[in-house]
Amino acid sequence: MQMCVDPDGLAGLSWWLCYLTTNTHYSFYLSFGTILILIFLCAPVVMVLGFAGALSRRSRFLPLRTVGLIYTSMVRGVPDIVFFMFVPIAMDQAIEAIRHKVKCPEVTAPIFQGNDFVVCTAAKMPLSATDQWVHEIYGFFLALVAFAIVFGAFAANTLHGALAAVPKNQLETARAYGMSEKQVFWRIHLPQMWRYALPGLSNLWMILIKATPLLFLLGVEDAVYWAGALGASKTQIYDFPHGDWRIWYFSALLIFYLLLTSVSERFFKWLTLKVTREHNLNTDDLSSGVTA
């Protein structure tokens, strides 16, 4: 805005208008979008990993079953934060080490030199020459993978439990009707499972939302980072000097998260009602069919 060119002469409403529309504030507003993008991108990947984990744990093929078991028990047994710190660093270095081997076979110096992790310039991911936003998206992508791996294991456990909770006689009845195993799974087992899985999955969704500030730990500039940075007291060297305003910025975060979780809670309430009603209708039909 034109009037914001000289912030020192501003007072009252115009000061606030200019203050709240600085570039750093726009970054703060956009960082709420980062949170939403993370959870909405993460959720489908988590479900895929969850089904993969749950189904492999039910598999009759021993190696597959072992892989499923190792995945779920390892991720569930290690503190989340350790995993969040480990996965992005390990993935980043693994990718760069592979690229180093492929792209610079002529370099014989070891990759680990004392404290340093040294790969040739062409092996850097992303390359040093790329713009900063590419580095940021890459960092976000690594964080996303870490979130998906951790929450996928929890989802696998929930889905595994839900699949096991479906009453055996329903599946046996289906088989007695001559359905193949595939048909039993798609027509009976999977639809009936949701009722048992939903409470666990909705819980997981809530935990995922509340885990998003961990992005900050991974160097992604999320809303927590900006709330801290903007709320910190500012001396005259800044255009808009002010005292310690972190309480107001973090209050805004609090309201955002409460809104997000309360909307989610309503959605899951509705979904549970829908799934249970269908389930009850099915059993009603069945029982009335039997008595008739």
Added chain:
Amino acid sequence: MRRLIIAAFASAIMTGSVFAASDMQKVRMGTEGAYAPYNFINDKGEIDGFEREVGDKLCELAKLDCTWVKNDWDSIIPNLVSGNYDTIMAGMSITAERDKVIDFTQEYFPPDPSAYVALKGAADKVISGVVAAQKATIQASHVASTKATVVEFATPDETLAAVRSGEADAVLADKSYLEPIVKESNGALIFVGEDIVIGGGIGIGLRESDGELKAKLDVAIASMKKDGSLSKLIAKWFDGKMVKY
């Protein structure tokens, strides 16, 4: 189909991205962005401050194409070592302990005394009470070596907030960082006790394996010292501070 996806993923990993047309060496400069006037994020969202200006000048002299990257203080050395960026210019004093892990260029800012700041009316003895310091700084290890109890915070601003809220009795930090804050506090904050010199001067941190870049930057710093432009920048950002190089 599956093979196609794997192939696409592999090629994405392998190509990374396109080379820029320039043949100047690209250098990523890491800084904290929360330590005015050394380095801070201005209201436009850019990295600004003394180190930004010195760093840009050094890059120009050494014919490097520099990009600035922001990183938390806490992980600023690990991320340098793992190659996320190539230099650290973040008010980092040259110490023997850090020199074991990374390399430093010659100093671009002279040894700066550290000072204690407390609330108005505090006696000098508060410096042996609860003292706040930023994590992984020379001040934090100094306080730990005294009788005082150290409380560590991730950002320099939080150390001062702790003093203002009464959580800590005093804060120990670089005097040049504290000076503008004390000046603008309208008497609410005061310097207590004596200034102490803990670390060496401030240099650019580099990976130990980056000898070539270190040599280039050393030459550039030496020439800025010689023509007096470094002293001018110090005077500009640090309230007329006089440094003779």
